[in-house]
Amino acid sequence: MRIVHTNTVKDAVKNLFIEANFDIGESVFKVIQDSIRKEKSQLGQSVLGKIYDNNILAKKERIAICQDTGMSVVFIQIGQDIHFEGDYINDAINQGVREAYEEGYLRKSVVRDPLFERVNTKDNTPAVIHTSIIPGDKIFIEVMPKGFGSENMSTLKMFAPSAGIDGVKQFIIDAIEKAGPNACPPMIVGVGIGGTFEYASYLAKKAVLRGPDHKHPDPRYRELEEEILTKVNKTGIGPAGLGGLTTAFAVNIEVYPTHIASIPVAINISCHASRHASIEI
Amino acid sequence: MEERKIQLPLDEETILSLKAGDSVLLTGTMITGRDAAHQRLFETIQNHQKLPIKLEGEVIYYVGPAPSKPGVPVGSAGPTSSYRMDKVAPILMEHGLKGMIGKGNRSKEVIDSMKKNKCVYFAAIGGLGAMISKSILNSEVLCYEDLGTEAIHRFWVKDFPAIVVIDSEGNNLYEIEQAKFREAE
Numbered sequence: 001m002r003i004v005h006t007n008t009v010k011d012a013v014k015n016l017f018i019e020a021n022f023d024i025g026e027s028v029f030k031v032i033q034d035s036i037r038k039e040k041s042q043l044g045q046s047v048l049g050k051i052y053d054n055n056i057l058a059k060k061e062r063i064a065i066c067q068d069t070g071m072s073v074v075f076i077q078i079g080q081d082i083h084f085e086g087d088y089i090n091d092a093i094n095q096g097v098r099e100a101y102e103e104g105y106l107r108k109s110v111v112r113d114p115l116f117e118r119v120n121t122k123d124n125t126p127a128v129i130h131t132s133i134i135p136g137d138k139i140f141i142e143v144m145p146k147g148f149g150s151e152n153m154s155t156l157k158m159f160a161p162s163a164g165i166d167g168v169k170q171f172i173i174d175a176i177e178k179a180g181p182n183a184c185p186p187m188i189v190g191v192g193i194g195g196t197f198e199y200a201s202y203l204a205k206k207a208v209l210r211g212p213d214h215k216h217p218d219p220r221y222r223e224l225e226e227e228i229l230t231k232v233n234k235t236g237i238g239p240a241g242l243g244g245l246t247t248a249f250a251v252n253i254e255v256y257p258t259h260i261a262s263i264p265v266a267i268n269i270s271c272h273a274s275r276h277a278s279i280e281i
Numbered sequence: 282m283e284e285r286k287i288q289l290p291l292d293e294e295t296i297l298s299l300k301a302g303d304s305v306l307l308t309g310t311m312i313t314g315r316d317a318a319h320q321r322l323f324e325t326i327q328n329h330q331k332l333p334i335k336l337e338g339e340v341i342y343y344v345g346p347a348p349s350k351p352g353v354p355v356g357s358a359g360p361t362s363s364y365r366m367d368k369v370a371p372i373l374m375e376h377g378l379k380g381m382i383g384k385g386n387r388s389k390e391v392i393d394s395m396k397k398n399k400c401v402y403f404a405a406i407g408g409l410g411a412m413i414s415k416s417i418l419n420s421e422v423l424c425y426e427d428l429g430t431e432a433i434h435r436f437w438v439k440d441f442p443a444i445v446v447i448d449s450e451g452n453n454l455y456e457i458e459q460a461k462f463r464e465a466e
């Protein structure tokens with residue numbers, strides 16, 4: 001058994017949210033540069049260049065990359081040999097979020113009730129927390145400040161098995177066409193296939209977290225990711241929706257076994273400001 | 282890309298000269314507002330009450346800025362999606378609004394109203410909040426202070442980067458440019 005104080009988790013969550021909002025990370029910097037070389041639209045190229053410069057500026061001057069610093073999504077994997085001392089773990093995570101958004105001058109974008117009143121909680125809590133128990137005595141935390149321009153363009157559909165691969169492909173393309181400029185392309189498209197209604201969404205979000213440079217390990221899915229990405233980049237939407245060949249940086253698919261009656265498909269879209277940060281404790 | 286320097290607020294002659302595709306640098310004053318502020322303006326008009334701000338000749342920027350660090354006027358401040366303001370935008374144009382800055386497509390009702398009221402829609406590039414904040418020299422709350430980031434502010438801007446995406450004749454840059462790069466299957 002390993003004893004960990006929840007303050008350690010709180011501090012980690014705080015630092016991760018601040019870092020994620022200021023520093024887009026190497027993989028996104030790289031994919032933007034690659035896209036500038038491939039982009040045929042002059043306007044599209046100039047947009048990509050500005051996105052790159054914006055991310056440099058944010059990192060250098062420690063300003064939020066985008067004013068929508070998101071709803072705070074936290075994935076925490078806890079080794080089953082860990083014993084926590086201190087606060088309730090979710091309270092510690094929320095405290096970390098609270099401190100990050102205050103000290104980092106990040107925007108508080110959460111309302112207490114989704115329907116009535118819609119009053120801002122003023123500290124960006126509560127976070128959306130996904131907890132899982134893993135073997136061992138380590139803790140792995142991954143955070144994602146999720147902007148809602150692209151979150152609002154996300155979608156889910158329960159297909160009959162007869163819809164097949166073609167049905168799934170079309171669904172993804174349609175979702176991206178519909179998202180267009182609202183999702184601040186170039187996007188990272190997370191696709192969750194299988195499981196149940198809610199699990200497909202969870203998978204889609206996990207798929208976004210893979211970022212632009214992690215292909216699926218199964219060659220069949222890797223090919224499918226490539227094929228769909230090529231199609232997406234033929235829609236013409238382009239950077240900021242102003243036309244071009246770079247509509248998405250990546251299409252990432254995550255899968256899980258499912259029921260004989262269904263193909264659940266969830267699509268979670270991330271904008272070019274695809275922010276995340278992680279740490280092992 | 283050649284950039285046109287444009288003075289705000291917009292005069293009629295400038296509005297008519299702005300064409301979809303023009304890259305512009307805006308200097309002068311604009312107001313801000315997004316979902317919650319639009320809802321309040323809408324209710325005020327529905328209830329035949331007096332608006333807390335004047336809209337005549339104004340340009341509104343759909344933005345909810347991040348908090349400002351000490352010594353700077355505003356935090357990260359890029360555009361939010363405009364479609365969520367589509368319900369209210371035509372009513373605001375009837376009350377004199379002359380320009381909107383946001384991101385993404387507009388409804389047919391908005392574009393019809395833009396043509397009728399001679400109004401222009403600019404896109405700022407989404408996700409450039411850090412860079413755009415550098416062109417905002419000053420910020421002051423005009424009304425709805427309780428809404429925090431969603432309050433209506435006045436911004437003083439210098440060389441604020443934007444692109445005309447829908448002009449006062451209804452030409453739509455998104456449609457024009459996307460069509461050039463679309464490869465039909």
Ligand code: SF4
Binds near residue numbers: 069183273408
């Ligand atoms: S979609 Fe992303 S880049 Fe665009 S405004 Fe929202 S958070 Fe920022």
